[in-house]
Amino acid sequence: MADTATIQKVSIIVSKGSLEGIYPALIMANGARAEGIEADLFFTFFGLDAVTKKHWEHIKLATVGNPGLHLPTLLGGMPGVPDLVTRYMERKMDKLDIPPIPEFIEMIADTGAGIYACKASVDLFELDKDDLVEQVQGIITVGEFYEHAAGGQIIYT
Amino acid sequence: MPTATYDGIVVPVDDEGFFTDPGRWTEPMAEQIAKELGIDTVTDRHWTVIRFMRAQYAEKGTGPTVRVLGKTSGVSVKELYQLFPKGPAKTAAKIAGIPKPRGCI
Numbered sequence: 001m002a003d004t005a006t007i008q009k010v011s012i013i014v015s016k017g018s019l020e021g022i023y024p025a026l027i028m029a030n031g032a033r034a035e036g037i038e039a040d041l042f043f044t045f046f047g048l049d050a051v052t053k054k055h056w057e058h059i060k061l062a063t064v065g066n067p068g069l070h071l072p073t074l075l076g077g078m079p080g081v082p083d084l085v086t087r088y089m090e091r092k093m094d095k096l097d098i099p100p101i102p103e104f105i106e107m108i109a110d111t112g113a114g115i116y117a118c119k120a121s122v123d124l125f126e127l128d129k130d131d132l133v134e135q136v137q138g139i140i141t142v143g144e145f146y147e148h149a150a151g152g153q154i155i156y157t
Numbered sequence: 158m159p160t161a162t163y164d165g166i167v168v169p170v171d172d173e174g175f176f177t178d179p180g181r182w183t184e185p186m187a188e189q190i191a192k193e194l195g196i197d198t199v200t201d202r203h204w205t206v207i208r209f210m211r212a213q214y215a216e217k218g219t220g221p222t223v224r225v226l227g228k229t230s231g232v233s234v235k236e237l238y239q240l241f242p243k244g245p246a247k248t249a250a251k252i253a254g255i256p257k258p259r260g261c262i
Contacts, residue, residue, distance in 0.1 A: 027261055034223055036243035098262055110234035
């Protein structure tokens, strides 16, 4: 196998709390590990919802301000629509063998990837370690994130 | 097409070294392939995964993803990565003499 120009390590930042904001990062982290690439996930701002006990089972697709959904904004904002569209998407993903977010994060932790929460965001949302799921290995500062990321590629999502 | 020689037998492989004809694979080849991939000792647990890979390939025409392996092979995701640190689905497929599984999960 060619050893030239391979990626050895990725650090993926998750800054968004919507379904479509979180999944690509999880797929990239899991996919990196599957290729033998070292991977860390760093959850910041609304991305923290993906590793917050209270929210990680209730991540919703953005049905407003999301032109790619091809749904009129007024319709997207009606009561019940975000839940309906999210459920529809979850069923489609299940058929493709894409796990729900909690199972996916547990699996990624089991692959040996690092899972970290951003200290500034944890402070901002007045959370502490007990509010976060057990897979979170630490609440770290931006400086510590750069230390973890040293020698690898940083991907911001 | 590239070839590789395992257990004294020349077999066709793809550019990445995966078997293109799984029927040509024999069990004695596994240890040598594993060594090339940095696995010095093929344990019973490795064999559980290797046999599962071949059974799945025979049944479905493609190797399983890590998620499927973790759920149905009897080896957890954590242990899979201990056994095959360079990526369980990919590494085990190569050792098991089946084509590289193509999937994003």
